[in-house]
Each structure stands twice: as C-alpha cells, then as structure tokens.
Amino acid sequence: MPDVETLGRILEQRGQSQLLRFYDQLDQAAQVSLLEQIAAIDWENVDDLIHRYVLDRRQVALPASIDPPEIVPARPEDDEQKKRLQEARQRGRELLVEGKVAAFTVAGGQGTRLGYEGPKGCLEATPVAHKPLFQVFAEQIMAASRRAGKTVPWYIMTSSVNDVPTRAFFRRHKFFGLDEKDVFFLVQGTMPVFSLDGKLLLSKPGELAVSPDGHGGSLLALRNSGALDDMRDRGIDFISYFQVDNPLVRCVDPLFLGLHALQDAQMSAKAVPKRDPMEKLGNFCLDDGKVTVIEYSDLPDELAEATTDDGHLKFSAGSIAIHILSRSFVEKLTVEGKCDLPYHRAIKKVPCVNESGKTVKPDKPNAVKLEMFIFDAMPLADRCVILETDRSEEFSPIKNAAGDDSLMTSLHDQVRRAAEWLEAAGVTIPRDADGQVAAALEISPLYADSAEELAGKVDPDMTIASGQSVYLGSRGQTGGLR
Ligand code: UTP
Numbered sequence: 001m002p003d004v005e006t007l008g009r010i011l012e013q014r015g016q017s018q019l020l021r022f023y024d025q026l027d028q029a030a031q032v033s034l035l036e037q038i039a040a041i042d043w044e045n046v047d048d049l050i051h052r053y054v055l056d057r058r059q060v061a062l063p064a065s066i067d068p069p070e071i072v073p074a075r076p077e078d079d080e081q082k083k084r085l086q087e088a089r090q091r092g093r094e095l096l097v098e099g100k101v102a103a104f105t106v107a108g109g110q111g112t113r114l115g116y117e118g119p120k121g122c123l124e125a126t127p128v129a130h131k132p133l134f135q136v137f138a139e140q141i142m143a144a145s146r147r148a149g150k151t152v153p154w155y156i157m158t159s160s161v162n163d164v165p166t167r168a169f170f171r172r173h174k175f176f177g178l179d180e181k182d183v184f185f186l187v188q189g190t191m192p193v194f195s196l197d198g199k200l201l202l203s204k205p206g207e208l209a210v211s212p213d214g215h216g217g218s219l220l221a222l223r224n225s226g227a228l229d230d231m232r233d234r235g236i237d238f239i240s241y242f243q244v245d246n247p248l249v250r251c252v253d254p255l256f257l258g259l260h261a262l263q264d265a266q267m268s269a270k271a272v273p274k275r276d277p278m279e280k281l282g283n284f285c286l287d288d289g290k291v292t293v294i295e296y297s298d299l300p301d302e303l304a305e306a307t308t309d310d311g312h313l314k315f316s317a318g319s320i321a322i323h324i325l326s327r328s329f330v331e332k333l334t335v336e337g338k339c340d341l342p343y344h345r346a347i348k349k350v351p352c353v354n355e356s357g358k359t360v361k362p363d364k365p366n367a368v369k370l371e372m373f374i375f376d377a378m379p380l381a382d383r384c385v386i387l388e389t390d391r392s393e394e395f396s397p398i399k400n401a402a403g404d405d406s407l408m409t410s411l412h413d414q415v416r417r418a419a420e421w422l423e424a425a426g427v428t429i430p431r432d433a434d435g436q437v438a439a440a441l442e443i444s445p446l447y448a449d450s451a452e453e454l455a456g457k458v459d460p461d462m463t464i465a466s467g468q469s470v471y472l473g474s475r476g477q478t479g480g481l482r
Helices: 004-013 028-039 043-055 079-097 133-148 163-172 215-224 227-234 254-262 327-333 374-380 407-424 451-455
Strands: 101-106 154-158 183-187 190-192 202-204 210-212 238-243 267-273 283-287 290-294 317-326 344-348 367-371 386-388 440-443 469-472
Touching (some): 043 367, 101 133, 190 367, 215 367, 238 327, 267 374, 290 374, 317 327, 327 374, 407 451
Antiparallel strands (some): 283 290, 344 367
16 A cells, blocks of 8 residues: 555645545554555546536536337237237246346435435334335245245345444344345445535545445446356346335336346336426436436426327336346446446535534535436446336335325325225225225235235135224234344
8 A cells, every 4th residue: 555655645636635634643543544545546537527527517418309218008008018018927937937036125325315323224114014124125035936936036235334234134133034145235335525626525534435326336336246246156147126215116026027038128127107297207218219317307397398299298207216137237337347327416415524623514515425326327228128117006215204205105105005905806995085095004025915916815805994904914924024
C-alpha cells in the first residue's frame, strides 16, 4: 500500500486533500485503515464519475424517438395466445424440474423511506402470522422446490451495512426450514458519497462515507462473490430476480420463466398497466429496437399522457422490478470484473464529518449518492420478453412508513388477494358495507401459492366469521415458523 505522503500527493492533485484532514489525530490502526480505504479507490474512474454525475447536473438525454414495446398480455386474447402461454407455463415447469432456476433477492437497500431499524427483509409483513418478508420468500421457494422435486437455490444480495444482521437473522430462524447450503449471501459493492461540489465525504474522521452501489450493482456482485460460479456448478441457467419489499411477488413463476426461455431472451421483465400517466413507475419503451426503461421523472408529460387511437395510454407498461436474467447474460455483462451500467444521481441527507471532526446530521440534502439500476441492463440484451401481470396478484411493495406503498397498504392487499383466492375456491368471505374484507386472512405459500392450487385444497364450506383471523398453513403449521 502506498504511504501517507504518496497518497497525500494523489489526493492533492485531485482536489481531495480533505480526506486526510484528521489523519494526525487518528490512532495507528485507524490511520492504516483510512489509507487502505483511500488506496482502494479507482481514482481515474471516480474523477470521471464526479465530472459526469456530480458536477454536471444536466437532465438525462432522452432518445430522439421512442415507441411502446411489445407486451405479452396478462390474459390471453385469442386461442393462439392461450396456446403460447400454456406452452410457456409447461416449459417453465420443466426448467424447475430440471433444476435450472435460482431465486435472487436484492436486499442491500437502505430502506430510508420506511425508516425500519435493521434489514428490510426482517420486517414482519404478513397480516395474521406476522412473518418477516424473508420468511414469505423462503416458504415460496420451499414450495416451488417441493413441487418440482428439485432445489431452487436462493441468492440474497446484502450490503456492507446489513450483511451481518441479515445472516444472523437467517441463522436465528434456522433458515426458515431451507437447507443452509442452498442459501447464498452476497455483498454488493459500495460507492463513495460526494458533497454537492464533488468532494468525497468522511463519515468519521478515519472513515470514508460510502453507500451501496444500487440494485444494478447486483450484476457485478453476482460475479465477484462467486455466485455465478456456484450457479454454473449447480447447472442454473435462469435467475429469477425480485426485490425484498414486495410480499405479493411470485419468487419463481413458471409462466414467466417459460416465456423467457422459449423466446431465447437474455433479460425479461414483468410490467403492470400504470394507474395514471404520472404514476411513479419506470416506463417500458422501445428506443431504436431496444427495450429501455425510462424513469417517470425523465418521461416528458406529453409522452406520459399520450394515448393510442383507442384511448389507452401509449406508454402504459410500468416496471415493477421483477426480472428473469439468463446466467450467460450476466456473465457476458460482467466479463473481466467490469459492468458498464450508467449511474443515477440522488441528492440525499448524509451524516458526515464537519470542519472540527464531529459527525453531524445535516438538516438539508448535502450529498450525492450514485447508484446503478438493474433495468439499465435491458437495452444491453438482444432479446427481452415483457409480460404484463395483474397488479392485485403480484405487486404491493412496502416502501414508505405511511400512505401509499406502506405496510398498511400491503397488508390490505395481501388480505384482499387471499380473499379473492378463497372466493374463487367457493368460500364465502365476510365483507363490510363498502365491500372490504371483514376478516384477517393469510395463506402460507406452503399451503397454496396460487388461486388454482388453493381451489384443489380448501373446503369451500369452511366458515369465516366477520372479525376472525384465519391462517392456512401447511400440515402442522399453525403460524409463522418462528
Ligand atoms: P429501493 O429503490 O426501494 O431503495 O430498492 P431502498 O434503499 O430499499 O429504499 P429507500 O429508497 O432508501 O427508501 C429497491 C430494491 O432494491 C434493493 C432494495 O433492498 C430493494 O429490494 N437495493 C436497492 C439493493 O439491493 N441495493 C441498493 O443499493 C439499492
């Protein structure tokens, strides 16, 4: 490692000498640690990022012309589509039986909007058994593995901030019944945090301020952690990617997998029809033949509001961050340990060291965080499938402490979906005068993880009283596994 004089010269040339301001006050171990952090930075790259993303605050340039992409409809519109979806579902089931599918959860985010202490996956998020999000996914993955007679390994991306508590949580809960050797944790990379004028910040006198490099960092993390090698050794060809905050997600969906595989796609996505033109979802677009996601904040109003001849939104497909990635595609994108996704800038409040060496919480945004987004890999794929899906079946994220996309709305949506599945199976559900479900309902994925599976199991004559809490679990399971 270079000595303090050499590093001091490098920092001075780059206008970053503030990083050594408190060096002389640190003990020896802290001095070594700080020098290691500074030496580990790829300064050429960081200088370039500062100029492109921190100092240059121009809007993202939109492509000259964009069109809506082809979307596979959620419900088949004719016999030909019906046949295609049936074949795809069958192919997806075969892939699971052949052991070619892994589940992949990105759980490295900081969850600042939710404000929950600890990794978001530990949040108790179900209406009756109060299962943590990780358990919801673990049970789905276990159910899918049992159904296929083949293990679906589970890869979970954490960050340097939440890796230790996440692993401890799994150990404490005995991996929710999964075999420990089929659960693989990987830690994503970090990025330095910058002041608004492009200086790297210190979080403590001897520590650089860093933040996770975004869910797009998952591609490189899969490679650097050895997860891709592990997948290759296990014969995994398809990675079913989802976020940690959506308890309605289908962790592995045979239909989606089959469509992706039959189309020989490299990266696929699920979409929901946007509720209104300005809904805060990324927009699937076609730019020069390539599927691209344009953030809601970057799509001009006239395009967001444009309609087709039959009055539907022209750009109606919103991204819900559910993807299939072919393993070979991730290998290609990360060859030589580099991944060329663009960065997105977020201006945030980040505690950092002030002039006198004290860590202070700012009262207004003071820092720029840079993150990569997974959807920026889509235009790099030669072939993509976009499958429209039913929002009420598959998407109710927990992002905020209150209001839209909060735990309250998600609990409500989970109960509503359980009620719909039960009603489809012939069970009478108590409802209030407004038609809202008047009971707390929860169906474990180990009991049934679709309306069709439930219909074959549940007694249509079961009675559910108003105000009752009902939990349908696997045999002998009366509540959470905890
Ligand atoms: P969000 O964009 O909702 O970010 O992440 P967040 O960090 O969880 O929450 P806020 O914005 O601070 O409130 C969407 C998904 O991507 C994961 C999150 O864990 C979540 O599953 N993610 C996000 C990562 O794994 N790493 C990151 O660096 C960012």
